[in-house]
Amino acid sequence: MFPDAPMMVLPEQRLRARVHELVPELWQTLGDLVRHRSVNATPDPPLAVTAETIAGMFQDAGITSAHVETITHADKTSAPLVLADQVAHGGLTTVLLYAHYDVQPADESKWTKTKPFVPAEFVDENHDPRLYGRGAADDKSGIVMHLGAIKALRGNLGQLPINIKLVFEGEEETGGSVLESYLAAHPDDPRFHADIIIVADTGNVRVGAPTLTQTLRGIVMADVVVETLAAKVHSGMYGGPVPDAFMALVQMLAALQDRKTGDVAVEGLNTFDHPWPTVSEAAYRSQAGVLPSTSLIGSGTIEKLLYGKPSVNVVGLSGLPLVSGASNVLCPKAKARVSMRLAPNQNPEEAYEALRAHLAAAAPWGLKPTITQVGEGAGFVSGEGEHQVEIENALREAYGAAMVAKAGQGGSIPLVNAFRQANPKSDVVLWGCEEPRANIHGADESVSQSELEHMTLAEALLLQSVMSPIPIQK
Ligand SMILES: [Zn+2]
Missing domain, CATH: 3.40.630.10 (Zn peptidases)
Structure with a gap:
């Protein structure tokens, strides 16, 4: 009372x-x-x-x-x-x-x-x-x-x-x-x-x-590891017949996006429609700090690409020395962390499975990469x-x-x-x-x-x- x-x-x-x-x-x-x-x-x-x-x-x-x-x-x-x-x-x-x-x-x-x-x-x-x-x-x-x-x-x-x-x-x-x-x-x-x-x-x-x-948007992350050698070897003495782990990894990563449009190439992912307010290209470019020489990629409006479609990025790489310490050595193992943003209505488990299958299928020369999920959020x-x-x-x-x-x-x-x-x-x-x-x-x-x-x-x-x-x- x-x-x-x-x-x-x-x-x-x-x-x-x-x-x-x-x-x-x-x-x-x-x-x-x-x-x-x-x-x-x-x-x-x-x-x-x-x-x-x-x-x-x-x-x-x-x-x-x-x-x-x-x-x-x-x-x-x-x-x-x-x-x-x-x-x-x-x-x-x-x-x-x-x-x-x-x-x-x-x-x-x-x-x-x-x-x-x-x-x-x-x-x-x-x-x-x-x-x-x-x-x-x-x-x-x-x-x-x-x-x-x-x-x-x-x-x-x-x-x-x-x-x-x-x-x-x-x-x-x-x-x-x-x-x-x-x-x-x-x-x-x-x-x-x-x-x-x-x-x-x-x-x-x-x-x-x-x-x-x-x-x-949701998110999934995966770590991809390619291994081809027991240890580092000299690229002059051994380079040629043996696949370079890093070159193989790069091919797999490249397969994640359409070469022409830049759209995510992983099959079976959702897209989502919603009446989002328009995001102008000029505002987006200036807020993100996109360089004048960089063209934008992906099919659709900027708001659809940002809020309603998946996007894929490599957010970490390891296995190679920094360029400043590079020498003519083949790297035995290469690893990347891939981060994929998801449409709001996407089931993250299904998205991870699609990402995993796509990466595995893109491995060249019969290599068997190890792919593990490291995070997800709906x-x-x-x-x-x-x-x-x-x-x-x-x-x-x-x-x-x-x-x-x-x-x-x-x-x-x-x-x-x-x-x-x-x-x-x-x-x-x-x-x-x-x-x-x-x-x-x-x-x-x-x-x-x-x-x-x-x-x-x-x-x-x-x-x-x-x-x-x-x-x-x-
Ligand atoms: Zn906050």
Whole structure:
């Protein structure tokens, strides 16, 4: 029971004003979090300190169940997680808020605006303040958005008429978190169940353009090894009759793409269609840093190639000396790591089998390469769940913009798929403050204050739209 029994639903203008009033405080909180050098491998202070700091912020905002714990799976213990299970009433909508507090390492020599862990504000040409610092966008902005939405809604209320779970992790940037493998193995763990799961770790297609990320590509990786000799031999004395392991490997790798078009040549892979916003060639070229002399490859629009079709790359090679140390010696063994991005609706196991068969068939001269799978992650297609209308309306209202872009991402977020499998009927919302100018993972990472404000409001509007309209009788 709420003693002061206020009106539960705030008019949009009131909520907008509350979020606006909170912005200086949220901005300060974000700056304080950026000062935590929460790189998973080399944190300073220890990750547990950052996690406790964040748990404390949510406790102060009324999420009294916020606490830090670790989970163990397959003999590995996770980085400290901030979890909460704030049950107002069993029958109410449950929303799970996800973000990660670990950040990418930063090469300080490349930063021009400030040092990576010293937050600094600069105002852009549209008079929008931007906070610079590693993690300002990816993904401490996600934590601050969640905090701001709760604070704006809570106001003077003791308890919100909604159930809130928090899941903030500290090893998202490590490429395979314990949380992800745990959740994939324990989809029935109720700590990770909710009606709506909000993953605040993506962003708009540009500042001011409300965007829902609706598709993610999947990934498989394989190591390919070709062996032809017991040991290194002189290429003059023995070269000729014996196949060169590296030359054989190169032929296999070359067979992965069509020689003319550059399309992936592996048979039987899915492609996927979706109304993604158009990506212009000029924008793509400049963001990726494609050299003027390089022509683009692949059949289809850039957005289809990036979000809806497979792509294949060699991401590692070993077996040969560096050119600077090269001599006339035949290498006995050559190894490559192949990484293949997958259409959002592709089964990764089937894709791996197609890749393996294609590579094996491409081995020349009767060689039998060893091919092993070294990783996989499923893609993601957001369902049209029960709350899709509320989700889109919240974004549209927050920005006062008519269109909500339905975007894709070429990368993979395997945890999203684990959430989906644990919650097959729920809405999984992918949004956040990481628009392209944020330059996440790069130098001079930054976040826009207007994006933080709009996205906090969007989340507050969404939470309010799924709250019980009447106070809880306990
Ligand atoms: Zn992230």
